[in-house]
Amino acid sequence: MGEVVFAVRLLSEVGVAVALLRWLAGRANNGWIVWLTLSSFIIRLLIGLGLFLVSFLHLPILVSLQLPGGYWTFATDAVEYASQAHNLQDVGSHLQNGSFDRFPIIIAGIYWAFGFGLPQVLVANALFAAMCVPLAFVAARSLGVTSISAVIAACIVAFWPSSLAWSSQLLKDPLTWLAIFAVVAGVSCLMCTDPKLAPRKLLSWGTVVFGGALLVSLIRGQYTSPAIVGAVLVGIAVSVISARLQHRDIGRLAPVSIVLAAVVLGSIPSYYEEPLNHVGVNAFDVMRAKLSSFFSQPSSGASTANPGPSVETAPSPVSSLGCSLAGPFLRARGRFVTSGGGSQLDSTTRFETCGDVLGYLPRALQLALVGPKPSEWRSVGNSIGPLRYLANIEDAFLWLSLPGLLVALVASFIRPRGAMPILALYVLFLGLALGFVVSNLGTLFRLRLQILLPAFILSLDGWTMIFAWVGAWRPRRRPQSQSSLPLNQSDKQTIGLTS
Numbered sequence: 001m002g003e004v005v006f007a008v009r010l011l012s013e014v015g016v017a018v019a020l021l022r023w024l025a026g027r028a029n030n031g032w033i034v035w036l037t038l039s040s041f042i043i044r045l046l047i048g049l050g051l052f053l054v055s056f057l058h059l060p061i062l063v064s065l066q067l068p069g070g071y072w073t074f075a076t077d078a079v080e081y082a083s084q085a086h087n088l089q090d091v092g093s094h095l096q097n098g099s100f101d102r103f104p105i106i107i108a109g110i111y112w113a114f115g116f117g118l119p120q121v122l123v124a125n126a127l128f129a130a131m132c133v134p135l136a137f138v139a140a141r142s143l144g145v146t147s148i149s150a151v152i153a154a155c156i157v158a159f160w161p162s163s164l165a166w167s168s169q170l171l172k173d174p175l176t177w178l179a180i181f182a183v184v185a186g187v188s189c190l191m192c193t194d195p196k197l198a199p200r201k202l203l204s205w206g207t208v209v210f211g212g213a214l215l216v217s218l219i220r221g222q223y224t225s226p227a228i229v230g231a232v233l234v235g236i237a238v239s240v241i242s243a244r245l246q247h248r249d250i251g252r253l254a255p256v257s258i259v260l261a262a263v264v265l266g267s268i269p270s271y272y273e274e275p276l277n278h279v280g281v282n283a284f285d286v287m288r289a290k291l292s293s294f295f296s297q298p299s300s301g302a303s304t305a306n307p308g309p310s311v312e313t314a315p316s317p318v319s320s321l322g323c324s325l326a327g328p329f330l331r332a333r334g335r336f337v338t339s340g341g342g343s344q345l346d347s348t349t350r351f352e353t354c355g356d357v358l359g360y361l362p363r364a365l366q367l368a369l370v371g372p373k374p375s376e377w378r379s380v381g382n383s384i385g386p387l388r389y390l391a392n393i394e395d396a397f398l399w400l401s402l403p404g405l406l407v408a409l410v411a412s413f414i415r416p417r418g419a420m421p422i423l424a425l426y427v428l429f430l431g432l433a434l435g436f437v438v439s440n441l442g443t444l445f446r447l448r449l450q451i452l453l454p455a456f457i458l459s460l461d462g463w464t465m466i467f468a469w470v471g472a473w474r475p476r477r478r479p480q481s482q483s484s485l486p487l488n489q490s491d492k493q494t495i496g497l498t499s
Contacts, residue, residue, distance in 0.1 A: 009115040010123065017041065017127040028134045032151050040158035041130035048122035048168035070118050071170070074442075078170035081107060082118070102218045103172040121170050128174035129167040132453065133158045135181040140457045142188035143418050149460040156456045157181075162394060163449055173446060176220045177453055182212030183228060183263070184423060184454050190255040191239075191419040206258040213266025223437075224450055225267045227430035232263045235422030242416045323354035329437055330357070336439045343441040345372060357436075364435030365428070368448050369455065370402055371395035372441065391445050398452070404462030405455060411465060412458070420458075427455045 018038065025037040054061050056070035065073045069082075084104035107121055114120045136157040140150035157163075167174045186209035190202065217225040236256055323330070330351055337347045345367070351357050366373075371391065412424035431451050438444040 006115050006117065010117075010119055013114040013120060013123045014045070017123060021127065021130055024131060025134045028137050030137065030147075030151070033134050033137050033154055036151075036154055036158045037130050037133040040133055041126050043159070044126035044129055044164055044167045045123060047164055048126060049119060051168050052118055052122060075166070075169035075171055077172075081170055081172070085111065101172075103175070106175065106219075107170070118170060122168065125167045125169075125171070125174045128178045129163060130158070132177050132181045135178075135185040136453070136457065139181065139185040139188040139454075140460075142185070142192045143420055143423070143457065143461070145457060145461045146464055149464050150457075153457045153460050157453050160394075160449070160453065162391070162445065163453070166446055166449070171446075172219050173449065176216065176224070176450060179212045179215035179219070180224070180228075180450055180454060182208050183216065184419075184426075184457075186212060186262070187232065187259050187422055188419045190259050191422070202254060202258060206262050209259060210262035210266045213263045214269065217267045217269045220450070221267070221269065223433045224430060227426055227433060229263055229267050230429050231422050231425035232259060235419065235425050236260065238413060238421040238425075239416050323351065323357050326351070326354065326357045329433070332437045333439055336437065336443070339440070343445075344439055345441045347439050360436065361432055365431050366435070367441075367444060368431035368435035368451055369405065369427070370398040371445075391441075401456070401459045401463075404464075404466060405459040406462065407465055408458035408462030411462070420461075423454060423458060427451055427458065 018041070021037050021041055022034065025034040028034075051072065052070040053059070055066040055072055058066065067073060067076070067079065069079075071078050071082075081101070081104050084101060085107040088104065088108050110120050110124050111117075114123075133154050137150050137154040140153050141147065145153070163174075163177070186205045189205045190209070213225070213228060216228065236259070337344065346360075346363070349360065351360065372395065408420075409424050409428070412420040431448075434444060434447055434451070438447060
């Protein structure tokens with residue numbers, strides 16, 4: 001009887017997910033998006049349930065990567081999330097000392113609604129990931145991307161190989177992607193050039209942006225929330241300055257105000273949050289500490305202790321004495337280096353001065369956006385098992401997409417339109433942070449999807465511009481002159497070529 005109830009509740013969850021996806025995808029007003037969204041959900045769910053059954057039943061497939069209970073070694077965080085969700089009776093004490101991750105609370109809510117079991121969470125993760133597809137399409141169209149490129153971007157988001165693997169595990173990544181795309185789509189729609197955006201839509205998209213920013217700050221606030229806030233603030237400034245210089249209308253003040261208020265207010269929990277793990281650093285803490293130390297002038301005899309919130313220090317092979325501004329990030333990187341792992345990259349690189357830090361930033365951006373160089377593909381270790389081969393395939397595709405991304409990044413600042421500068425800055429800010437701090441390529445391989453999935457919108461827009469330029473420069477075929485046409489019989493007789 002218990003098995004029947006379990007199956008009924010699981011099938012009811014699938015039915016609710018399909019209905020929600022059909023409604024959301026239908027809002028995009030594109031038949032392809034409905035098909036892509038539902039296909040993405042079904043494929044992700046089948047992969048997740050298949051991997052669960054293989055590990056749970058201990059089938060002779062990738063035995064060395066299996067863990068008890070249906071889990072896998074390439075997603076060991078899932079075991080900790082499940083353990084915390086099982087012990088939510090102690091949630092009060094955990095929340096008081098700040099050591100409790102919020103994601104297990106969401107897992108417990110899924111258990112309460114649809115039944116206690118790992119498959120229930122896999123259905124929810126497949127739903128979260130599939131919901132990104134229509135949001136990616138809406139964001140791309142609001143940013144001015146062509147319809148074909150927007151559909152291609154949605155297709156990539158729907159079936160990006162490694163995202164299929166991560167959404168098949170009990171991880172917070174699919175929910176993080178959904179929150180990020182909610183912010184991207186909401187900001188793009190609010191800052192589009194449509195002057196007739198109704199007040200109801202302004203409020204609706206403002207709520208979407210606030211909800212996405214709040215969710216990001218609650219489950220992934222250490223780097224992603226500061227990147228979003230910084231991108232919005234600087235991106236709006238770039239758009240305003242560009243409009244002034246080109247004598248264009250800046251647009252209505254209401255959408256810009258809603259974007260600012262929704263993002264800043266939604267990110268408040270991240271601003272006050274301390275790092276929940278041993279290798280993180282809250283970027284807001286860094287900004288508060290630096291501003292506090294800049295504006296405070298210690299009096300004679302007063303303590304010269306560093307004001308503001310302290311960032312936990314730990315033994316690190318990375319020196320931060322020569323560049324205090326990057327000290328917290330250097331210490332966070334040092335913790336990743338000392339944590340070991342089979343896919344460490346640049347772990348012996350030392351940073352003695354701020355010049356060393358600045359010199360490494362292009363390399364950090366490269367690792368986050370396109371991965372290691374092809375010559376390094378064999379030396380990245382094997383901590384993610386067979387997924388390392390998948391990483392090489394993805395890296396090859398990313399290198400091919402790089403020209404379009406670079407063109408779009410440059411164009412976003414030379415001729416900014418809508419929210420393009422905000423998206424470009426988000427990609428740059430978070431790419432620099434994760435590429436610099438996370439020296440473990442296996443971890444970066446998973447975290448970088450927060451950057452790559454939205455960045456595909458930029459890349460495809462850049463390739464559209466490249467193809468347009470090539471088409472404009474291609475020399476047009478000149479019509480044949482009369483002298484180059486083949487001679488007919490009468491012409492030959494006229495000029496004496498026939499006997």
